[in-house]
Amino acid sequence: MSKKPLHSDPPLVKPLPVAKGGSVAPAPFRVRSKAPAQPLTPFQRESIDLFVGAFSVLSLPRSLGEIYGLLYSSEEPLAFDDLVTRLDLSKGSVSEGLRLLRSLGAVNLVPIEGSRKDHFTAETSLRRLAGGYLRDRIEPYLRGGESRIELLRKVSATDSERNDFQQKRINQLLSWHRFFARVLPVFKALAGKI
């Protein structure tokens, strides 16, 4: 049945492809396109760990943190395929992960002379990173908020009782809304200074 996940590792990094010392590999024929995953450097592994944690604070899945972390800690742009093999993720996950990261503006597709593979780099401008996250995950809700509160007001109008309590709440929600609508741009502007 369902086995208890024993790998209750304290480390946040999942097992990743590591250099295997066993050089005694028989190497039958020609190794089928199973590229020997270039192992991660300690710096890369720590970076991945760090970003997996940071992403999880934002409730973003581990695979996104791994992808971003590896790109962040790699000097050269990495090909799609590098991400798959070095992180040991499925192509599906990497494809979906990159799509999302790109939509957030956290990863850039860069053209590499003479290669027809896609190559990617981590976006490192805090302004763009924070801006993308806020734009995609926070602001849509904030915008919807206005009409939500308006709806509350309408509903309250049909409810003769408790009316000034409800009014108080509605006004407070409006004031909260204004607060966030004003603070977000300030935050973005500050992030732009970094």
Next chain:
Amino acid sequence: MSKKPLHSDPPLVKPLPVAKGGSVAPAPFRVRSKAPAQPLTPFQRESIDLFVGAFSVLSLPRSLGEIYGLLYSSEEPLAFDDLVTRLDLSKGSVSEGLRLLRSLGAVNLVPIEGSRKDHFTAETSLRRLAGGYLRDRIEPYLRGGESRIELLRKVSATDSERNDFQQKRINQLLSWHRFFARVLPVFKALAGKI
């Protein structure tokens, strides 16, 4: 009482206890053995909807949004039991939900004269709300961040190659860290003005 339930929702709210009648079966025989849940007012339902959405932006579960939303839209403190019956949640969920909301400082336990039930109200100070969230969900990671970056630096020291690239990254991480460490208190202070 009064107020016929207008169910407009293109539903962020899940089905909640509503006055019987509309549906197909006119057989009011099968009544819950428990006390019939006092139905929610439209104002309450809209509020719950709004907070379920807001909480989900923060990746907090629906039940928390429901509990907070109902408390927010109720003038009087509500008993534990009210939450269970009016939101149609299990006692377990309500217990756990209240525990978490209280730990976040979003809900207060208030003593009610002459009742031995626990009663709760929604915290409505933005300073406390935001402060609690940041304190419990963001700051712990931020604090851990310092040692994470330190670890990166150590690891980088053992890695002779690419050293100035890595140094650049580490310095950037430090600068991001400082940024958040400085901006958070400012944000809290601003929230205190609302």
Next chain:
DNA sequence: CGACTTGTTCAAAAATAATCGAACAAGATT
């Protein structure tokens, strides 16, 4: 064209998170 590369899509599996609910504890009440 046909064989290969490169990446996407999406149904299904696996993993994780949320919720339920029965058993239990701690007090009150009789």
Next chain:
DNA sequence: AATCTTGTTCGATTATTTTTGAACAAGTCG
């Protein structure tokens, strides 16, 4: 003490999210 009320705990169940993998486009190259 026995019982009732109120709420908590925690394993089991259910729901949701994430990941996988195999099929499939869309190109490229000879």
